[in-house]
Amino acid sequence: MDIDVLVAGAGPIGLTAAIELRRRGVNVRIVDPLGEPPQYAKAVGIQPRTLEVFENMGVLRQVLDAATILRGQISYTNGSEVGRMDLTLPGDVPYTFCGLPQYETERILTARLRELGTSIERGLSLDSFEDSDDGVSCILNDGSTVRAKYLVGCDGAHSVVRKGLGLTFEGGAFAESYMLGDVEVDWSMPSGYAIRASHVDDAGTTDDLLVCIPLPGHKRYRMSMLVPDELLPDPAGLDGIAHGFSSGKAPELHHIQAVLDRLSPEPTTASAMRWSSVFRISHRIVDAYSRGRVFIAGDAAHIHPPTGAQGMNTGIQDAHNLAWKLALATQNFAAPGLLDTYDAERRPVGEEVVGMTVRNAREGIGAGESSIDTAMRRQAQLLVAYPDSPLNSGEAGNASNVHPGERAPDARGLTRDCVQFPIRLFELLAGVNHTLLLCSDGSEDSIGDCEKQSAAAVHAAHGQLDVYVIAPPSSDSVYSTLPIIRDSDSQLCAAYGVEENCALVIRPDGYLGYRGDCAGISGYLSKVFAFNT
Numbered sequence: 395m396d397i398d399v400l401v402a403g404a405g406p407i408g409l410t411a412a413i414e415l416r417r418r419g420v421n422v423r424i425v426d427p428l429g430e431p432p433q434y435a436k437a438v439g440i441q442p443r444t445l446e447v448f449e450n451m452g453v454l455r456q457v458l459d460a461a462t463i464l465r466g467q468i469s470y471t472n473g474s475e476v477g478r479m480d481l482t483l484p485g486d487v488p489y490t491f492c493g494l495p496q497y498e499t500e501r502i503l504t505a506r507l508r509e510l511g512t513s514i515e516r517g518l519s520l521d522s523f524e525d526s527d528d529g530v531s532c533i534l535n536d537g538s539t540v541r542a543k544y545l546v547g548c549d550g551a552h553s554v555v556r557k558g559l560g561l562t563f564e565g566g567a568f569a570e571s572y573m574l575g576d577v578e579v580d581w582s583m584p585s586g587y588a589i590r591a592s593h594v595d596d597a598g599t600t601d602d603l604l605v606c607i608p609l610p611g612h613k614r615y616r617m618s619m620l621v622p623d624e625l626l627p628d629p630a631g632l633d634g635i636a637h638g639f640s641s642g643k644a645p646e647l648h649h650i651q652a653v654l655d656r657l658s659p660e661p662t663t664a665s666a667m668r669w670s671s672v673f674r675i676s677h678r679i680v681d682a683y684s685r686g687r688v689f690i691a692g693d694a695a696h697i698h699p700p701t702g703a704q705g706m707n708t709g710i711q712d713a714h715n716l717a718w719k720l721a722l723a724t725q726n727f728a729a730p731g732l733l734d735t736y737d738a739e740r741r742p743v744g745e746e747v748v749g750m751t752v753r754n755a756r757e758g759i760g761a762g763e764s765s766i767d768t769a770m771r772r773q774a775q776l777l778v779a780y781p782d783s784p785l786n787s788g789e790a791g792n793a794s795n796v797h798p799g800e801r802a803p804d805a806r807g808l809t810r811d812c813v814q815f816p817i818r819l820f821e822l823l824a825g826v827n828h829t830l831l832l833c834s835d836g837s838e839d840s841i842g843d844c845e846k847q848s849a850a851a852v853h854a855a856h857g858q859l860d861v862y863v864i865a866p867p868s869s870d871s872v873y874s875t876l877p878i879i880r881d882s883d884s885q886l887c888a889a890y891g892v893e894e895n896c897a898l899v900i901r902p903d904g905y906l907g908y909r910g911d912c913a914g915i916s917g918y919l920s921k922v923f924a925f926n927t
Contacts, residue, residue: 397421398724400532400542402520402555404428406437406496407692407709408548409503409514413451414717416510418826420724423542424512425534427519431504434669435495435576435616438607439464439703443775443801445489446904447714450824456502461492462610465586470659471594483770486889488804488820491774493608495576495616496706520547520554525686543724545688548713551676553694559685565678565748568699573621573645575670578614579606579654581662589615591657604657614666618673618700619653621645627672645670675699677752679744683737689716696744698751707775708747711903712740718826718902722923727856729924731784739780776801780905787899787918788910795891798909802900805890807883809867819886822862822879828899828922830861832876832912833887835894836869845875847897847912854919856926864892 399415401408404426412424440448440461448454466480481491504514523532523545532540547555556563583589586608593602606615621627625643647667654664677698683690692709716736722728750772771777779800780786786798796803805819823829830851834840841863848861863878864886872878881887890898890909897915899908908918 395529395543396541397423398542399423399544399546399720400425400520400530400540401546401548402532403548403550403553403692403694404431404500404504404514404516405548405550405692406499406503406706407713408546409500409507410447410451410710411546411548411691411713411717412512413503413507413510414714414826415721416507416512417451418718418721420721422512423515423540424507425515425518425520427517427535429517431497431500433497434671435497435574435609437496437499437700437703437706438493438609438616439707440492440494440499441703441707441773441775442483442487442489442491443778444707444710445492446804446820447710449488449820450714450904451506452824453502453506456505457494457499458492460498460502460610461494462608463586464491464493464588464608465584467588467590468583468659470589470591470657472592473659475659481770481773483774483776484767486803487771487774487776488818493610495609498610499706520545520549523555523558523688525688530687543687544720546713546716546720547688547690547694548692548709549694551693551697553690555688556680556690556694559682559688559690561680561682561685561690563678563680565676565697567674567676570675571621571627572618572673572675573625573649573670574616574618574673575645575647575650575664576609576614576616576668577647577650577664578612578666579658579662579664580613581658581660583659585613589659591659593657602653602657604653617650617653617664619650619657621672622649622652625649625672627674643672645672677748679741679748683712683741683744684733689720689733689736691716691740695741696748698748699754701751701754704747704751704773704775708744711743711775711778714903715740721826722858725856727858727924729920729922732922735783735785739783739785742780742782743778785901785907785918785921787921788908788914791891791909796889796906796909798906800906802904802906803889805881805886807881807885809880809882810877816882817879822860823900823904825860826902827858827860828855828901828907830859830915831864831879831886831898831900832861833864833892833894833896833898834869836865836872838872840895841865841869841872841874841876841878843895843912847915848876851915851919854916854926855923858923859919 401424469477589606691712832844
């Protein structure tokens with residue numbers, strides 16, 4: 395076997411997969427047919443949940459340094475303001491919405507992967523592959539053959555990997571085509587707000603549209619608008635899938651200015667165009683995210699309208715879900731069936747996102763939601779969950795607490811020895827392993843029980859488990875071989891609905907795997923890890 399995993403495609407999804415595998419010591423190659431990374435602002439919205447993923451991956455500071463805040467959206471129809479939506483989230487969520495051009499996201503992730511000892515092999519692409527019981531034979535475009543234990547296709551809407559697996563890609567295409575441009579304007583619109591301006595005819599039909607998403611810089615936006623007839627692409631689209639950038643004539647500055655002259659809320663002049671293209675939109679999803687030793691993620695598995703900036707974020711979280719499972723499999727630590735949970739967990743998410751973005755494109759963001767809070771949390775991807783995952787174990791808890799299969803929320807106000815300031819739960823989850831939190835009353839007997847339970851659990855997890863005791867402030871003088879975290883403000887216990895002598899297992903991708911008494915820990919671990927003699 396030449397390598398553990400070959401990743402086809404070096405966009406944000408392929409880079410996330412490669413980073414997460416390399417963080418776990420997996421031998422990875424990542425190939426991409428482009429000689430240079432593209433410099434277009436395709437995906438620009440970074441969701442709060444993805445920022446949590448980036449924190450875990452070790453790139454959050456770089457992302458925040460390069461990004462701009464997205465505060466909301468102001469909508470205009472026929473020149474009059476008709477709505478204003480603020481992107482607000484409650485205080486229990488650590489991050490808000492931000493904007494970052496895709497090429498900046500790729501630059502940051504590429505640098506992180508390089509820190510981990512792996513570089514993108516550019517000018518190389520996957521031509522074909524053959525899966526077998528013991529590995530995947532991958533033929534590259536230079537004629538070489540790579541033998542890998544697993545293949546991950548992050549190669550976009552026209553994926554070679556998806557086609558090679560023979561997967562269906564059911565859905566349809568939007569009749570409209572759009573042109574995109576990365577420009578600066580001189581208007582007085584408030585910073586951080588997207589601008590949506592439309593014209594509605596006497597029959598109530600929208601016949602002209604302008605959407606401007608803030609980018610880092612001085613009054614810089616990625617603008618999208620209906621494409622004029624002279625720039626319309628071939629309706630058939632590449633390989634019959636009408637999705638992605640057109641290879642035809644790109645819009646010029648005067649095309650964008652013409653739309654601004656018609657629809658801008660105030661007179662403005664566009665300048666400094668960095669990039670433009672014509673874009674087609676489809677909505678499709680595969681019938682399976684994996685077969686055998688081959689997996690797909692991102693646009694290779696699901697495509698949909700860009701409404702609400704769901705696409706790249708969903709793909710990044712596909713890769714984040716898959717990578718830790720693949721890493722255990724390459725080390726022969728994975729329980730039978732663990733890799734099957736990738737499809738079981740992520741395909742329902744893809745189906746929901748495709749449906750939501752199509753609905754939002756037609757009816758507006760938040761259509762059909764019960765409240766603005768729910769709408770904002772869903773757009774932030776904080777409600778992505780795996781309620782039917784075969785990995786879920788233990789007690790559900792009451793309706794106000796996090797359940798197995800749901801995102802593990804952060805908690806503040808924790809303290810520990812040698813640190814003079816309060817810490818956050820997410821600081822304890824920054825590694826690559828599962829995390830076991832053992833809730834104790836702080837007594838010596840209780841701490842001793844935690845130590846015994848910890849030893850058995852770490853053994854069952856082949857050492858891939860970080861253990862902390864969660865104790866009240868009164869446990870200051872107790873001896874322990876385990877790190878003690880004091881829940882001084884009871885935020886953690888309240889968020890998770892736990893009491894003394896309870897246990898929580900948080901997965902490497904930031905989801906709660908188990909909650910309940912300590913006796914049930916082994917049941918969860920047996921679903922994830924191979925039996926350890």
